[in-house]
Amino acid sequence: MSGVGKIVKKCLGEMSFNTGGGNINWFPGHMAAATRAINSRLKVADLVIEVRDSRIPLSSANQDLQPRLSSKRRIIALNKKDLANPNIMHKWIDYFESCKQDCLPINAHSRSSVQKLLELVELKLKEKIAKEPTLLVMVVGVPNVGKSALINCIHQIASSRFPGEEETSKSRTLTWCNTGYCRIQGYKPHSFNMQIAQRPSIYVLDTPGVLVPTISDIETGLKLALAGSVKDSVVGEERIAQYLLAILNTRQTPLHWRNVHNNTVKEMQNGSDGKHDYNIKDLLPKRRVLPVASNVHYVEGIAKEVQSALYSTLSEFRGDLQDENELEILIEQQFEALQKALKISSRANEARIMVSKKFLTLFRAGKLGPFILDDVPILSSKS
Ligand SMILES: Nc1nc2c(ncn2[C@@H]2O[C@H](COP(=O)(O)OP(=O)(O)OP(=O)(O)O)[C@@H](O)[C@H]2O)c(=O)[nH]1
Numbered sequence: 001m002s003g004v005g006k007i008v009k010k011c012l013g014e015m016s017f018n019t020g021g022g023n024i025n026w027f028p029g030h031m032a033a034a035t036r037a038i039n040s041r042l043k044v045a046d047l048v049i050e051v052r053d054s055r056i057p058l059s060s061a062n063q064d065l066q067p068r069l070s071s072k073r074r075i076i077a078l079n080k081k082d083l084a085n086p087n088i089m090h091k092w093i094d095y096f097e098s099c100k101q102d103c104l105p106i107n108a109h110s111r112s113s114v115q116k117l118l119e120l121v122e123l124k125l126k127e128k129i130a131k132e133p134t135l136l137v138m139v140v141g142v143p144n145v146g147k148s149a150l151i152n153c154i155h156q157i158a159s160s161r162f163p164g165e166e167e168t169s170k171s172r173t174l175t176w177c178n179t180g181y182c183r184i185q186g187y188k189p190h191s192f193n194m195q196i197a198q199r200p201s202i203y204v205l206d207t208p209g210v211l212v213p214t215i216s217d218i219e220t221g222l223k224l225a226l227a228g229s230v231k232d233s234v235v236g237e238e239r240i241a242q243y244l245l246a247i248l249n250t251r252q253t254p255l256h257w258r259n260v261h262n263n264t265v266k267e268m269q270n271g272s273d274g275k276h277d278y279n280i281k282d283l284l285p286k287r288r289v290l291p292v293a294s295n296v297h298y299v300e301g302i303a304k305e306v307q308s309a310l311y312s313t314l315s316e317f318r319g320d321l322q323d324e325n326e327l328e329i330l331i332e333q334q335f336e337a338l339q340k341a342l343k344i345s346s347r348a349n350e351a352r353i354m355v356s357k358k359f360l361t362l363f364r365a366g367k368l369g370p371f372i373l374d375d376v377p378i379l380s381s382k383s
Pocket of ligand 1: 079080081082083106107108109141142143144145146147148149150208209210
C-alpha cells in the first residue's frame with residue numbers, strides 16, 4: 001500500500017462511504033429514486049453525454065450506471081478541463097480512445113468548447129438524424145461535475161440558433177413533460193429539456209447528479225469529496241485537506257513551486273510581507289471592476305504564499321514519505337505553515353477547520369495549478 005493509502009487508512013479510521021456509515025447519510029433517498037428514474041429514461045435516450053470531472057476521469061464515473069451507459073451511444077465529456085493538467089489530459093484522451101470510447105475535454109463555461117461537443121453529438125447521431133423525427137440526448141453525471149453549467153451553455157447556443165422561437169420550444173418542453181416522458185424525479189427540479197436542432201428535433205434532457213450508494217474504494221470517495229461531488233460536511237474538511245496534502249507530498253508536487261517560493265522570499269525581503277500585492281493601477285477608480293481585480297490579486301498572493309509554504313516544508317523534510325507516520329508528521333508541520341500563509345490567527349477557534357476550508361477553496365478554484373488526481377489505467381498489451 002502506498003504512503004497515501006496508508007495515511008488515508010490511519011487518518012480516516014473506520015470511516016466508510018456507504019449508506020450505513022457515519023452519522024450523516026451521504027446517499028439520500030431521493031438519489032436512489034433519481035437513479036431508478038435515470039436508468040429507466042436511459043432506455044429511450046438516443047445518446048448520452050456522461051459528464052465527468054476532468055480532474056478525476058475515473059472516480060467521477062457513477063459505477064451503477066456504467067453497464068447501461070456503456071451499452072448506449074455515449075460521449076464522455078471531461079468537464080472543467082481548465083482545472084486539469086493538459087499534459088496528463090492527453091494520456092486520458094489516448095486511454096479512452098484505446099477503449100473505443102468517445103471522449104471530449106470541455107469547459108462548460110466556454111461556448112466554443114460546448115459548441116464542439118454539440119458538433120460531436122450531431123456527428124454521432126448522423127445515421128439516426130436521417131431516419132427519426134425526434135431524438136433525445138440525456139446529460140448524466142455525479143453531483144457538481146457541471147451538468148447545469150453545460151445545459152445552460154447549450155441553452156444559450158440553442159437560443160441563438162433559433163432566435164425568437166423560445167416560446168415554441170418552451171411549450172414543446174411542457175408538452176413533453178406533461179406526457180411524463182421527460183420527467184425525471186430528483187431532489188432538484190432538474191427535468192429540464194430543450195431543443196437544439198429542428199429537423200429532426202433534438203432534445204437535451206438534464207438529470208439530477210447521482211452517486212452510488214456504496215463507494216468501496218475510500219480514495220475514490222475522497223477524490224469525489226475533493227472535487228465537491230460529496231459534501232464536505234460528510235467527510236469533514238480537515239480530512240479532505242489531509243488527503244490533498246498526502247497526495248501533493250507523495251507526488252512531490254510542491255517541489256515544482258521552487259520559483260514561486262524564491263519570489264515570495266524576495267518579496268518578503270523587499271518588505272512587502274503581509275501587504276497585499278496590488279498593482280497600484282488596479283486601485284484607481286475604474287468603474288465596476290475595482291473590487292474584483294483587487295480580490296483576484298489578493299487571492300493570487302495568498303495562493304503563492306501557500307505554494308511557498310508547502311515547498312519549504314517539503315524540501316526541508318528529511319523523513320520517508322512512504323511511511324505513514326512520517327508523512328503524518330510532515331502534514332502536521334504543513335498545517336502550521338498553512339495557517340501562517342493563510343493569515344489565520346492561532347487564537348482563532350477552529351483554526352484548523354478554517355485552514356482546511358481555505359486550502360480546499362484554493363485547490364478547487366485551480367489557484368494551486370491544474371491537477372489530475374486519477375492515474376491513467378495501464379492497458380494490457382492484448383487490449
Ligand atoms: N472551472 C470550472 N468550473 C465549472 C465548469 N463547469 C461547471 N463549473 C462549476 O462547477 C460547479 C458545479 O456546477 P453545476 O453545473 O452546478 O454542477 P451539476 O453537475 O449540475 O451539479 P448537481 O446539480 O449537484 O448535480 C459550479 O460552481 C460551476 O460554476 C468548468 O468547466 N470549469
